[in-house]
Amino acid sequence: xxxTFDLPANIAFGVIAxxxxxxxxxxxxxxxxxxxxxxLVVVLGGVGAIYILLQAEFVxxxxxxxxxxxxxxxxxxxxxxxxxxLGEMLDLTNRTMRVGAIITAVILVTIMVFSVVDSFRDExxxxxxxxxxxxxxxxxxxxxxxxxxxxxxxxxxxxxEGTDLGPxxxxxxxxxxxxxxxxxxxxVISALLLAALIGAIVIARRD
Amino acid sequence: MLLNQFLILxxxxxxxxxxxxxxRRNAVLVLMSIEMLLNAVNINLVAxxxxxxxxxxxxALFIIAVAAAEVGVGLAIVLLIYRNRTSIDLDELDEMxx
Numbered sequence: 164x165x166x167t168f169d170l171p172a173n174i175a176f177g178v179i180a181x182x183x184x185x186x187x188x189x190x191x192x193x194x195x196x197x198x199x200x201x202x203l204v205v206v207l208g209g210v211g212a213i214y215i216l217l218q219a220e221f222v223x224x225x226x227x228x229x230x231x232x233x234x235x236x237x238x239x240x241x242x243x244x245x246x247x248x249l250g251e252m253l254d255l256t257n258r259t260m261r262v263g264a265i266i267t268a269v270i271l272v273t274i275m276v277f278s279v280v281d282s283f284r285d286e287x288x289x290x291x292x293x294x295x296x297x298x299x300x301x302x303x304x305x306x307x308x309x310x311x312x313x314x315x316x317x318x319x320x321x322x323x324e325g326t327d328l329g330p331x332x333x334x335x336x337x338x339x340x341x342x343x344x345x346x347x348x349x350x351v352i353s354a355l356l357l358a359a360l361i362g363a364i365v366i367a368r369r370d
Numbered sequence: 371m372l373l374n375q376f377l378i379l380x381x382x383x384x385x386x387x388x389x390x391x392x393x394r395r396n397a398v399l400v401l402m403s404i405e406m407l408l409n410a411v412n413i414n415l416v417a418x419x420x421x422x423x424x425x426x427x428x429x430a431l432f433i434i435a436v437a438a439a440e441v442g443v444g445l446a447i448v449l450l451i452y453r454n455r456t457s458i459d460l461d462e463l464d465e466m467x468x
Contacts, residue, residue: 172371180379187383187406191390196399203402206383210409213376219416222430226412229434234405234441241398241445245452257395257461264392268385275381279374286373288420333424340424341431352435359439367446369453 176216183209194251200238207231217288221334376417384410397448397458401441408437 186205193199207230214223306314341349383406390403412430419426452458 169371176371176375180375183379184382184386187386190402190406191386191394191399196396199399199402203405206406207409210383210413213379213413214416216371217376217416217420219419219427219430222412222416222427222434225431225434229438230405230409234438237441237445238398238402241401241448244449245398245458247396247398254459255396255399256393261393264389267392268389271388272381272385275384276378279377279381283373283377286421288371288373288376288417336424337427337431340428344425345428345432348432352432356435356439359443363442363446366443367449 172216176213179209179212179216183213192256194253194255195249196242196247196252196255197239197249200235200242203238204231204235207235218333221337373417373421376413380410380413380417383413395459395461397451397460398445400460401444401448404444405437405441408433 183206186202186209189202190199190206193202207226211223211226211230214220214226387403387406387410390406391400394400394403412433415426415430415433417426419430448458451463455462
């Protein structure tokens with residue numbers, strides 16, 4: 164497979180990756196618990212940007228809505244309700260566990276990076292699979308000029324009717340997959356959310 | 371873009387999260403580190419979905435939903451511990467130690 168080096172995307176990836184890692188280190192090292200929650204916003208936002216870079220728009224939007232919109236607010240409420248003192252706290256990290264934790268993390272990252280590099284040496288990210296049928300899929304750029312025009316015409320025709328088509332409508336592919344292949348897990352998730360909701364209320368209720 | 375750069379980013383984020391889970395004493399901070407672990411897994415799934423079908427994105431969405439439920443229940447438990455002991459220091463929760 165020919166390699167495609169996409170410079171703008173790589174620069175964007177570098178910036179986002181550095182932001183994510185710096186913010187993640189701040190989350191686990193900062194002495195101010197509210198700052199940790201705010202650095203967590205940077206981590207989650209950066210991960211959402213990575214999803215956009217991977218052309219997974221729907222997952223990115225859900226990431227922003229659910230994580231930054233809901234979970235971070237939940238964390239801030241948790242911090243408020245447990246009456247964490249504002250400002251610096253010196254005892255947020257366990258001194259004796261710290262060295263062991265660093266060693267564990269370094270060993271783990273070494274093993275994971277080695278195995279990943281060993282398995283996927285120079286495989287490129289391509290966006291073939293998004294167009295639905297993996298076996299028959301082609302990227303848009305692979306098509307001849309006439310075929311591209313045909314596809315665009317079809318898209319335009321369908322767009323006028325208010326729906327969208329495979330290769331460009333990736334959210335549609337995701338929703339097809341959820342409601343066709345993964346319908347039962349999807350329904351189970353709704354039961355799980357209901358159970359978690361009731362469970363959280365029962366646990367936290369004061370009576 | 372190489373597939374590897376996403377996988378390595380995810381591995382590094384995962385290990386920072388592991389450090390947070392092991393070293394932090396405050397229960398809310400441990401829950402934050404668990405969120406970072408789940409996000410690292412999601413980066414992997416979405417990166418793989420570019421090559422092997424859209425299922426990876428669907429699983430990422432499921433993980434986001436389960437993470438939301440997990441944080442809700444987790445913070446409720448932390449709140450209950452705080453109410454009973456006026457502290458959420460995990461080192462003090464050692465009743466189950468033999």
